[in-house]
Amino acid sequence: MAAIAHTPIVTPASRSVTGTVAAPEAARTCTRCVMDTSDPDITFDAAGVCNHCKSFDQVMKTMVRDPDKRRVELEKWVDRVRAAGKGRDYDCVVGISGGVDSTYVALKVKELGLRPIAVHLDNGWDTEIAVANIERAVRGLRVDLHTVVLDWEEFRDLQVAFLRAGTPDSEVPTDHAILVSVFQTARKLGVPYMAVGHNRVTELILPPAWSQGHYDWVYLQNIQKRYGTRPLTTFPSFDFVSYTRFRRFARSHVWNILEYLDYSRAGAMEELTRQVGWRNYGGKHHESVYTRFFQNYILPRKFGYDKRRAHLANTILAGQTTREAALEELSHPPYASERAAQLDRTYVVTKLEMSDDEFERIMRAPPQRYEDQPNMLNYRPFLAARTAYRAVKRFLPAR
Secondary structure, three states: OOOOOOEEEOOOOHOOOOOOEEEOOOEOOOOOOOOOOOOOOEEEEEOEEEHHHHHHHHHHOOOOOHHHHHHHHHHHHHHHHHHOOOOOOOOOEOOOOOOHHHHHHHHHHOOOOOOOEEEEEEOOOOOOHHHHHHHHHHHHHOOEEEEEEEOOOHHHHHHHHHHHHHOOOOOOOOHHHHHHHHHHHHHOOOOOEEOOOOHHHHOOOOOOOOOOOOOHHHHHHHHHHHHHOOOOOOOOOHHHHHHHHHHHHHHHHHHEEHOOOOHHHHHHHHHHHHHHHHOOOOOOOOOEHHHHHHHHHHHHHHHHOHHHHHHHHHHHHHHOHHHHHHHHHHHHOOOOHHHHHHHHHHHHHHOOOHHHHHHHHHHOOOOOOHOOOOOOOOHHHHHHHHHHHHHHHHOOOOO
């Protein structure tokens, strides 16, 4: 990929409170992975190895790594799911986006002899390739599909509210809606288990400063009240009660199936292409036009965050790529050309019904953090409700 002229990355620390750019501090990169000081909370040891590497090593110690033991654990999961689903139409629910991880989960669940129902959240941003991938997968695997279509005007207003808030996690509305939609479908249909594509081997590293609050309904609803223009009446969201129910359900009924497989993204893409005609859409999570634009344009240019670093750091530590290959990839801008970046910019801004002036004001405004907004960790009404619930819970019969 040829190098191109592009807007310089500005780290949050290099912006003054007025939004003007100060002299950037010298960047420092981990000597083992590729995480760097664009994560404002990163730390290094005497050898220059970062805290993300240390955390990865600690988590790996808690996971089953031996292939034989992992296979036994996988079989135990399958037996539990099959037994719980006996007499039901489906024994597990799988969220599907047309991306690698979710489609691979659907493939493996079917290969294990289970009866999944696939749930897709249509938020208006699917690429044509993603839609085709979903159609090929459900048809080829003979899986029933349930699609949740968001009210576009309501969702558009929520996405714009997050952009105006200036926090680096504008994918929170989509991630929140996906989880709630899959969980609600499971409850409505009486499906006992959720099989999910998240796995710690390839997705453990993601700095909290870059993104958090995905399941925080206090955070989401307060962003909408502060910066949106309309109430959320149909958007799939947790309230205190439903979130508590989900937490209880997740303890034993959410199955991270990929952690029991010898999973690699490259191998999964090859297998999906061969078995269901799946097509590659580019970078990680680029099955969504908005995700592609947010990760490749807004995050690096406003916040100085390149999510490729986290993705590549994971694959380095998992032994699926080398540090040298990762650094080579990071030496190129996220977009293949400035023209491609501008085409996505025009499409997204137009679809969100924003003016160019407002978008530019948002891009120039000082970056904010999750902690700057009311959330589950600092919102007094929520903390009071949680305290009251815990007090009452002691007197309720055990389930």
